[in-house]
Amino acid sequence: MSMSAAVVAPGWRNKSALPGFGLSLGFTLLYLSIIVLVPIAALIIRPWEIGWSGFWSILSDTRVLHALALSFGAALIAAVLNMGFGFVVAWVLMRYRFPGQRMIDAMVDLPFALPTAVAGIALSALYARNGWIGEPLQALGITVAYTQLGIVTALTFIGLPFVVRTLQPVLAELSKEAEEAAATLGASRVQTFRRVILPSVFPSLLTGAALAFARGVGEYGSVIFIAGNLPGVSEIAPLLIIIKLNENNYAGAAVIGVIMLAISFVMLLMLNLLQAWTASRR
Amino acid sequence: MSALFKPRRATEDHVLVRFGLTALALIYVVLFLFLPLLTVFKEALGDGLGAAWSTITEPDALSAVRLTLITAAIAVPLNAVFGIAASWAVAKFDFWGKGFLVTLIDLPFSVSPVVSGLIYALVFGLQGWLGEWLRDHDIRIIFALPGIILATIFVTFPFVARELIPLMNDQGRDEEEAAISLGASGWSTFWHVTLPNIKWGLLYGVLLCNARAMGEFGAVSVVSGHIRGLTETMPLHIEALYNDYQYVGAFAVASLLVMLALVTLTLKAILEWRYADEIAATHHHH
Numbered sequence: 001m002s003m004s005a006a007v008v009a010p011g012w013r014n015k016s017a018l019p020g021f022g023l024s025l026g027f028t029l030l031y032l033s034i035i036v037l038v039p040i041a042a043l044i045i046r047p048w049e050i051g052w053s054g055f056w057s058i059l060s061d062t063r064v065l066h067a068l069a070l071s072f073g074a075a076l077i078a079a080v081l082n083m084g085f086g087f088v089v090a091w092v093l094m095r096y097r098f099p100g101q102r103m104i105d106a107m108v109d110l111p112f113a114l115p116t117a118v119a120g121i122a123l124s125a126l127y128a129r130n131g132w133i134g135e136p137l138q139a140l141g142i143t144v145a146y147t148q149l150g151i152v153t154a155l156t157f158i159g160l161p162f163v164v165r166t167l168q169p170v171l172a173e174l175s176k177e178a179e180e181a182a183a184t185l186g187a188s189r190v191q192t193f194r195r196v197i198l199p200s201v202f203p204s205l206l207t208g209a210a211l212a213f214a215r216g217v218g219e220y221g222s223v224i225f226i227a228g229n230l231p232g233v234s235e236i237a238p239l240l241i242i243i244k245l246n247e248n249n250y251a252g253a254a255v256i257g258v259i260m261l262a263i264s265f266v267m268l269l270m271l272n273l274l275q276a277w278t279a280s281r282r
Numbered sequence: 283m284s285a286l287f288k289p290r291r292a293t294e295d296h297v298l299v300r301f302g303l304t305a306l307a308l309i310y311v312v313l314f315l316f317l318p319l320l321t322v323f324k325e326a327l328g329d330g331l332g333a334a335w336s337t338i339t340e341p342d343a344l345s346a347v348r349l350t351l352i353t354a355a356i357a358v359p360l361n362a363v364f365g366i367a368a369s370w371a372v373a374k375f376d377f378w379g380k381g382f383l384v385t386l387i388d389l390p391f392s393v394s395p396v397v398s399g400l401i402y403a404l405v406f407g408l409q410g411w412l413g414e415w416l417r418d419h420d421i422r423i424i425f426a427l428p429g430i431i432l433a434t435i436f437v438t439f440p441f442v443a444r445e446l447i448p449l450m451n452d453q454g455r456d457e458e459e460a461a462i463s464l465g466a467s468g469w470s471t472f473w474h475v476t477l478p479n480i481k482w483g484l485l486y487g488v489l490l491c492n493a494r495a496m497g498e499f500g501a502v503s504v505v506s507g508h509i510r511g512l513t514e515t516m517p518l519h520i521e522a523l524y525n526d527y528q529y530v531g532a533f534a535v536a537s538l539l540v541m542l543a544l545v546t547l548t549l550k551a552i553l554e555w556r557y558a559d560e561i562a563a564t565h566h567h568h
Contacts, residue, residue: 016374016375016376016455017455017462017463018374018375018455018458018459018462018468018471019462019468020370020374020468020472021371021374021375021377023367024367024368024370024371024374025371025375025377027364027367028364028367028371028383031364031367032383032386035432035435035436035439036386036389036436036439037386038405039401039402039404039405039436040393040401042401042404042405042410042411043400043401043404046404085310088303088306088307088310089307089310091303092303092304092306092307093307095295096300096303096304098304102551104308104311105551106547106548106550106551107311107316107547108311108315109547109550110315110319110543110547111315112490112493113493113497113543113546113547113550114318114319114497114539114540114543115496115497115498115499115516115517115539115543116395116497116499116500116517117497117499117517117518117520117521117536118322118497118517118520118539118540119318121322121520121532121533121536122318122319122321122322122536123318125321125325125529125533126317126321131321132321133313133317156314157314157318160310176293179293180293189295189296189299214392217394218393218394218395218396218397219394219395220394220395220396220499220500220503221395221499221500221503221517225524238394238395238396238397238500239396241396241397241504242396242503242504245400245403245504248409250403250404250407250409250410253400253403254400254404257396257397257400257401260393260394260397261393261397264389264392264393264394264397265392267392268385268388268389268392272385
């Protein structure tokens, strides 16, 4: 990679006394292209080989539509649930003191560290009819494993750390002075929460939920073991990609893949906007 | 319960609220985080320790462990070198399009694991761009080790870079510029000035990168071909055993990965407590 300073037009970058610009940027761009850009281009180009009508006929298949709607809807529900659970966990970890706090703080990252297949079989065993949680729920008439509820459960498990880890630094920075001022002015604790605390953490709460949602839409490993995978009922979009690949239907797999990639791009864009909004409120 | 009668500061929650929320958080953490871990060990030991041990030491399981270790041993160092190169370019120089480059580096985190495997199938698979050429030259990438490694590199691509970029941005370039102006070479400046400054952040990124590399399931599942004893990593072996109703075996192999996760979390917590200042201040978690 001969992108040395000498051949780069002046003004393209500021002068730096340090060496290695050409080597480090060249290697970065080469590696990025081989690993990420070229394969992603292969995915984006693939569906157009079958033309608009082919693309449309795959996309308008009810099985495909249902799988996309399920991945989307379950991820949305799980993200909303995690806004509540995540806030409570983050609040308790940042504001209160209790024994075992550090260990619980570290454990919040478990869904990041635990391989998704392990999470999948563990949740499946836990929520099965004879499982530790599944059995009491069954007595109440609630079936979790092998239903859509199981998918939401797995995505809630996966999403929690996104909300907690996004909220924690914001709760730490939240000045107690504003809360004290509100209390001095006669606000009740509930009013202070609604008028002072919630507005200042809301953008971060939304960011955390958006991260959890983005992860949930594409999640595969933790879901398929508990989902039941019934076509048209509990079959998620990533699983349908694998099924189409196993049928040697590359174009079909690519169409669903492109739709999911587009969702990722939109989420990435929205997250950037959210972060800009959060920054502007500081 | 004298706490009930102590006067409460204006910014403190009522003691009942405090107990209620703490109980709610603890119930959530126990149900969602501790019970799944306990379940893995309980199911693994369902037929006793001996049965669990024999499923871990049978040849296909050992081959899965070996494949997982080989994959991580190649993917993690490559992504570490990339992370260092990318953060050097981004943090030590100003150039056009830097923000866009950083966004592209983060991109693999927002792509579904299954799509991450699919993109390599579309390039290297039999119906892919290079499929026929690879077949004619008898090179196997998909359904073989190279595909598994490529998919693993993709899903763990940003881990080291996203730790090092904010860290090296914060540290600036003064120290390196001083070393260079005193006559040190570029490499020696990197080894003796930069590397000591970023070592804990680098270790942190490598730790997270390794945990994901050893545990990746969806992306690897697409490109592996699921040949028992040959192209099954540990997570894929767990799936195969589970689908064969060999629950003791599935959960026994899973308990190895649970231990890996617990070791990762412990080391991560230690690094965060002891070297908080030396690790990037802004932690994005994925």
